[in-house]
Amino acid sequence: DTAVSQTPKYLVTQMGNDKSIKCEQNLGHDTMYWYKQDSKKFLKIMFSYNNKELIINETVPNRFSPKSPDKAHLNLHINSLELGDSAVYFCASGRMEKLFFGSGTQLSVL
C-alpha cells in the first residue's frame, strides 16, 4: 500500500482556472505538508497541518489554500491559476525528523 498518495499525477490546465490536488496518507501521522518544487528542482515548503491546524504558511499567495477534511487528508486548492504556478507539488507527512513524500503532481498551466 502506498503510504502517501496524491492525485492527479499530472494536471494540465488553462490560466485562470481553479484546480485541486488531493493527498492522503495511511501512516497515522498527525502532520501533513505541501511542498513546491520549481523547474530548478528547488523545494520550498508551502503549508503544514497538524490536527487540522495550519502551523506553517510561507509567503504563498492566498490563491493557494490547504483543506484538511480529516487527519489523513490534506488537499491543495489553487484559484485563478497563473503561468508561474507550473511546478511539481509534493505532499508529505510525518514528523520533521523523517518525512514521507508522495510521488508528486506535475502542474502545467498553459
Next chain:
Amino acid sequence: AQSVAQPEDQVNVAEGNPLTVKCTYSVSGNPYLFWYVQYPNRGLQFLLKYITGDNLVKGSYGFEAEFNKSQTSFHLKKPSALVSDSALYFCAVINNNNDMRFGAGTRLTVKP
C-alpha cells in the same frame, strides 16, 4: 536563518568509484541535518539524519554522511557507487520554526 547549500548542481562518477555529494550548513545552535534522495518521477525518500551523537551517520542503501562542525559540512558519501544511485540528492536542515529547508539539490549520475 537556518539554511543549507549544495555547491554542485551535478556530480558524475564511474560505477565502483567512491562518491561524495557536498552540503554545507548555516545554523545557529545545534543543527538537525538530513539527506533525501529523489528518483525520477518519485517523491523524496529519507536517507539519513544527524541529530546528535557520532559524527559519522549511516543510512539507507549504503550511504553515510559525516558531520563536520569545524567545516560546517554534512557531505554524503558512498564507498562504491552503483548506476542505480543515479538520482537527485537533497540536503536539508530543520530551522527555528521547526520546518525543513532543503538545499537546491545535486544531480548524481553514475556511469557504467
